[in-house]
Amino acid sequence: xxxxxxxxxxxxxxxxxxxxxxxxxxxxxxxxxxxxxxxxxxxxxxxxxxxxxxxxxxxxxxxxxxxxxxxxxxxxxxxxxxxxxxxxxxxxxxxxxxxxxxxxxxxxxxxxxxxxxxxxxxxxxxx
Amino acid sequence: xxxxxxxxxxxxxxxxxxxxxxxxxxxxxxxxxxxxxxxxxxxxxxxxxxxxxxxxxxxxxxxxxxxxxxxxxxxxxxxxxxxxxxxxxxxxxxxxxxxxxxxxxxxxxxxxxxxxxxxxxxxxxxxxxxxxxxxxxxxxxxxxxxxxxxxxxxxxxxxxxxxxxxxxxxxxxxxxxxxxxxxxxxxxxxxxxxxxxxxxxxxxxxxxxxxxxxxxxxxxxxxxxxxxxxxxxxxxxxxxxxxxxxxxxxxxxxxxxxxxxxxxxxxxxxxxxxxxxxxxxxxxxxxxxxxxxxxxxxxxxxxxxxxxxxxxxxxxxxxxxxxxxxxxxxxxxxxxxxxxxxxxx
Numbered sequence: 001x002x003x004x005x006x007x008x009x010x011x012x013x014x015x016x017x018x019x020x021x022x023x024x025x026x027x028x029x030x031x032x033x034x035x036x037x038x039x040x041x042x043x044x045x046x047x048x049x050x051x052x053x054x055x056x057x058x059x060x061x062x063x064x065x066x067x068x069x070x071x072x073x074x075x076x077x078x079x080x081x082x083x084x085x086x087x088x089x090x091x092x093x094x095x096x097x098x099x100x101x102x103x104x105x106x107x108x109x110x111x112x113x114x115x116x117x118x119x120x121x122x123x124x125x126x127x
Numbered sequence: 128x129x130x131x132x133x134x135x136x137x138x139x140x141x142x143x144x145x146x147x148x149x150x151x152x153x154x155x156x157x158x159x160x161x162x163x164x165x166x167x168x169x170x171x172x173x174x175x176x177x178x179x180x181x182x183x184x185x186x187x188x189x190x191x192x193x194x195x196x197x198x199x200x201x202x203x204x205x206x207x208x209x210x211x212x213x214x215x216x217x218x219x220x221x222x223x224x225x226x227x228x229x230x231x232x233x234x235x236x237x238x239x240x241x242x243x244x245x246x247x248x249x250x251x252x253x254x255x256x257x258x259x260x261x262x263x264x265x266x267x268x269x270x271x272x273x274x275x276x277x278x279x280x281x282x283x284x285x286x287x288x289x290x291x292x293x294x295x296x297x298x299x300x301x302x303x304x305x306x307x308x309x310x311x312x313x314x315x316x317x318x319x320x321x322x323x324x325x326x327x328x329x330x331x332x333x334x335x336x337x338x339x340x341x342x343x344x345x346x347x348x349x350x351x352x353x354x355x356x357x358x359x360x361x362x363x364x365x366x367x368x369x370x371x372x373x374x375x376x377x378x379x380x381x382x383x384x385x386x387x388x389x390x391x392x393x394x395x396x397x398x399x400x401x402x403x404x405x406x407x408x409x410x411x412x413x414x415x416x417x418x419x420x421x422x423x424x425x426x427x428x429x430x431x432x433x434x435x436x437x438x439x440x441x442x443x444x445x446x447x448x449x450x451x452x453x454x455x456x457x458x459x460x461x462x463x464x465x466x467x468x469x470x471x472x
Contacts, residue, residue, distance in 0.1 A: 035139050035335060036144045038425050061144060061335065061339060061424060
């Protein structure tokens with residue numbers, strides 16, 4: 001499942017741009033590979049993130065993975081619900097399982113990211 | 128799929144927790160055909176088997192199996208294995224996939240007896256059916272009375288009309304059976320098992336659930352709790368070491384280690400703080416590095432984040448406060464009694 005209206009990274013994050021804000025999560029492919037997610041570590045609002053820097057981690061029963069910021073920006077909000085219910089990332093990776101909202105500092109970076117078609121091809125060749 | 132000793136194996140089918148729970152509450156089936164098999168035959172098969180392993184082969188009756196260690200002279204593990212006594216002159220060893228070549232070579236080199244050592248991994252596929260409904264599932268497919276096979280005993284018979292070694296063994300801490308069959312027949316038996324177990328909600332299970340299940344039961348995994356640098360005494364596996372049985376490879380080293388006193392030992396822990404202490408993470412005592420984690424995971428049945436670690440011998444008892452370095456942060460944990468999970472009998 002790769003929604004059309006999002007942009008994607010090679011590390012399997014997605015971003016949806018709404019005005020000056022980017023909403024970021026991990027893809028359905030990523031949550032499937034990770035399996036049952038038990039912890040999500042996220043930055044606090046106000047944290048300044050550089051494109052491609054690690055901003056937290058997603059931990060499943062079998063492994064812990066870093067998550068990387070698709071674009072630069074300042075954290076506006078982290079998904080608090082995931083502290084209690086990390087399984088939302090498995091159940092609804094593009095909806096309730098979002099990770100952070102980011103105030104974009106370089107919106108042009110979004111255009112460098114993969115489109116849905118490109119990402120679909122990418123995960124096809126990766127596996 | 129992950130590469131595991133040259134085999135493409137699924138980490139999970141439907142999800143690790145779901146598969147784990149199926150085995151604890153009903154039944155799951157694992158394709159563990161990657162496991163290796165080595166057979167020792169001949170008039171002195173028992174002598175060779177006894178000489179290369181730590182457990183007492185003389186105590187095995189025909190049709191009985193036990194867990195054992197293959198050691199180097201220096202007392203470290205070549206592998207951990209299951210030894211099945213098929214006949215007075217025939218022992219069947221189930222060994223780890225990634226160790227099978229060096230196991231075979233090791234046994235062959237130690238063979239100063241009138242015994243034949245056969246590498247027979249290519250002749251066997253292995254399916255593990257585990258869980259409280261494992262017996263009911265397998266029983267539908269075999270005329271062998273499974274209730275007559277005691278725990279850690281086995282019988283040669285037929286499953287789905289196909290010759291099979293039916294062993295009442297497992298690596299999950301749950302009741303169950305392991306079937307050794309010809310590889311060409313394995314898929315058919317798998318399919319039949321899935322049908323036979325359908326009424327119990329049987330689930331195919333992958334390496335992920337195999338790991339969480341064995342960890343809750345505190346069963347060692349080669350490359351984690353044990354390896355060439357670890358002795359069975361350190362790994363808390365004294366029960367498979369029979370120092371009074373006569374000479375065996377590694378015995379002198381173990382006697383020396385016992386005499387000198389152990390310096391470190393494997394102990395279970397559970398996390399107090401948030402996080403999971405995973406394989407390779409450093410363990411701290413009063414802020415100073417003191418050991419390392421060998422395995423760590425959420426324990427789906429015990430409902431806590433659990434693990435095993437090596438600690439200095441004087442600290443390796445339950446109730447010791449420790450810290451585990453998780454992604455550069457020390458997180459509180461405490462050593463606990465093991466196994467973490469023990470099935471009700």
